[in-house]
Amino acid sequence: MVALLFAVHPVHVENIVYVVGQADSLACLLGCLALLSVTSSLPFAVVLAVLSAFAKESGFTFLPLIIVVLLLTNHPRKYTHSIVVALATLSLVVFRWLLVGGNPVNFAYADVPYLYLPDAQVRGSSFMHLHSVYAKLLLLPWHQSWDYSYDAIPAVRSLDDHRLLGPLAIYALLTALLAVFLRDRCRTGLLGLGILVITFVPASNVLIVVGTVIGERLLYIPSVGAMLLLVRAGSRFRPWGFLILVALSIIYSYLFVGRLRLWQTRAQLYEADALAWGRSCKTLHQYGTVLHSKGDLEGARQTYEASLGIFDDNAVTDYSIAQIHLQRGELWQAHTRMVKISNGHGIGFDDTSRFAFLVDAGYTLAALGDCTAGMPLLREGLGIVRHVPHALNALAICLVWQDGRFDEGVQTLMEAIQYDxxxxxxxxxxxxxxxxxxxxxxxxxxxxxxxxxxxxxxxxxxxxxxxxxxxxxxxxxxxxxxxxxxxxxxxxxxxxxxxxxxx
Structure with missing residues (x-):
């Protein structure tokens, strides 16, 4: 039953469709094999755990879990072996730090907004609330999302916020389970609790800051422990517990298949997530791109505006709206957006989108009759990527009208024709x-x-x-x-x- 619930759990869909998520799957496989090998061959178990750590950072947690398994056995040298494994864990952490380095990562505000909250209490409370969101995804992930960026899950700004009851209840439940399992010497329960808690630590924002608000793929390994606990609880309350587990497996299967189908196309995925998570600026932006590509310019514009209504300093979203204005021939509205982007922080722009902004900003100025201001932008953008026919056409017109360089204008226009x-x-x-x-x-x-x-x-x-x-x-x-x-x-x-x- 544990294997069935794990196999059909809906949060694992992201691990299937994402290449980076498949690394979690490999780390989980190697780590579970390591735990199964502890009693038969401890050195082999440690090697498997180390390989798990190299597959994915979360695999490091299997070394402490080996210590948990050792302490649950009756081996006469379990404490000595535990110290050796602890030293091996410390050595591996130091080796990885020397190999990779410890330079801080600058996460984008829209991706990890809690990190930039000035009040430590608000920041801590918000991270605590995420633990209850993760718990809900583990138990019954009814509404999932490809992205939980700003402001899908609003920050907890007051201790009076009822959402804090969720993590407090979870901490109390975990503490109670630990006490019961220790009292009853329940090895299965202690192992399940250890897998759930220890492997969740890297995703908890307690020791390190995670580069996402919620990462469903981060629950792949902790879900092993969660399913162990569920089955353990179900076995204590037969026959109703077994029937509940069967019903839960059916629900998981239904949600798993439905989520997997949504991932077949961008349009289905972004539309469903935008409806369920209407406060996620990135999800709304991506749904806007779907409408934009379908030719629904007004629907796309409204969706982009809704995204900016949540997080206004997103240059890519503003640029998408500017493109809609250009497609409609609304040059002044497009120019206004371009000016806003120039005065902002360029959030969301990379080298590709930067070239696009340059050529389209230059095109807009040229089409408005200001070739003097437009030509430098056109030249700079075309210097990055040349095959942009509408920009080459605009540059050719400016060369003929503004500078009187007729031959160069003809040559530039012929180049545009070669591309289209x-x-x-x-x-x-x-x-x-x-x-x-x-x-x-x-x-x-x-x-x-x-x-x-x-x-x-x-x-x-x-x-x-x-x-x-x-x-x-x-x-x-x-x-x-x-x-x-x-x-x-x-x-x-x-x-x-x-x-x-x-x-």
Whole structure:
């Protein structure tokens, strides 16, 4: 029954789908084998525990558990062996510290908000509350989440907060169980309690700070002890205890299969978690990206705004909203977002998103007519990643209009076409540049390709996806046709900006 409950426990889904979670599985396997080998071969058990520690840091806890198992035996030298294992544990910890180092890790505020709470009492109370959340996930994980970032679980800011009753009840229960098991000399209960408590210490934020508010994969090893305790309790109250365990295994199986199905697609996972954990800024942001990729711009914008309503200093979320404004042609609104990002802390940006911000901020300024401010940003962003057609197109227009560097502008536009040969605006702009160069053949060739590309983008009902772009194309097309017919017109051809979202 212990193996069944462990196998179908819903919190283990994250260990299955995450590569890093599979390290916990390996550490657990090696550690459990170590505990089973203590009475037959202590050196072999220690070797297995050391291998478990190298598989995952949580595996270090199996060495203290070996001491627990030794103390539960009747071996005449159990105390001597326990001291040897304790020294081996200390040596391994020192070796790992020398190997890896002890430099502090700077966790993001959104990932570990409790760490940045100025009041020690509030910080400690909030970490205590997490213990009851972990206990709920171990016993009955009805609502799970891929991420518990700010502010999925609000901080406990007062001792009057009723949520503190949860951890206090858990501590009292664990103390009572320890007393009962010691009184009854219950080795199974003591082993289960030891596995649960000792292996949970690395995730408890007591000795070290964990880089997440709640990590479901961190419960993989402690769940072994929890299931041992559940089965031990069920065996004491037969037949009802057995029936409860069977019902619990059915519930676990149902939740396990349901959670595993959610992980099949990002859309299902983020939508379900956003509904269950509507105060998690990162979960809302990720659900917004799902709506964004589906083309639901308004739904995505509202979800992004909800995320910012929880944690406003998230540059990636602001940038996503700016992209929506650019897709809608709302340049000033996009520019406002870009300014906010520039004045913020750039939270969530890495090298990839930094280049995207640079080219899109430069594009926005250029499209607003400020090529002087836009060109440096475009050049810097394109210096990081070159194949961004809409940014190259914007740079080409600025080179022609602002600096009068016609040849460089033509070269830049041709480079954009190399990266996207099917965008009608690029070919329409190429035709416009050919008109200025008095190259009729080049103009005819480019405008015909633009016409072909536009026809492929014709929406149901006969409307084009962007009437502004199509209007500029028609202007250039009529200009070139009149030129072919010998009719000289005084109007200039039109150069047009376009935007393509960087994903």
């Amino acid at each position: 040969t099917n965008h009608p605006v690029l070919w329409s702009n190429a035709a416009a540049l050919s008109v200025w160069q008095r190259d009729l053949d080049g103009a005819v060739y480019s405008i015909s390709l633009a016409e072909s590309c536009f026809s492929k983008r014709l929406e149901p009902g006969g409307h084009h996806e962007n009437s502004t772009h199509y209007s500029a194309f028609l202007h250039n097309l009529n200009l070139i046709r009149d030129w072919q017919d010998g009719k000289l017109r005084t109007e200039d051809p039109r150069l047009e900006y376009f935007f393509t979202r960087i994903t």
